[in-house]
Amino acid sequence: MFEYSDVAEIAEENIYLRGLLNEVTGNVKQPIEGLTIMMSRIVFMMRNANGRYLARENILEILHHDLPGDSPVANVIPVHITRIKQRRPDLGECIQNKRGGLWRWMKHNESSQVTYELENRG
Secondary structure, three states, X not given: OOOXXXXXXXXXXXXXXXXXXXXXXXXXXXXXXXXXXXXXXXXXXHHOOOOOOEEHHHHXXXXXXXXXXXXXXXXXXXXXXXXXXXXXXXXXXXXXXXXXXXXXXXXXXXXXXXXXXXXXXX
């Protein structure tokens, strides 16, 4: 269970990240090899969050803000992350889960090949 300070800290960080992440996800036009565009956007969001945890609700809000109709099902983000790990184990080992629907990118797990691929996309 989260302490109040944990929830407040996460909320404050996600407000800060929203502007940065909107820019990142809007600029991802081509998917990473082996992933869908939505999965690629999640990878870039986590990677550009500088080690901060991202909450499921904030990822949903950022990725689906322009979609018409009802909001997506709550488990769509965990499903995408599971598929990222299945399709690209090299990327999946960089993703750390935290109980309560939080994820972050562990850059120290990132191989030089992953770094090259993510930084040299055209």
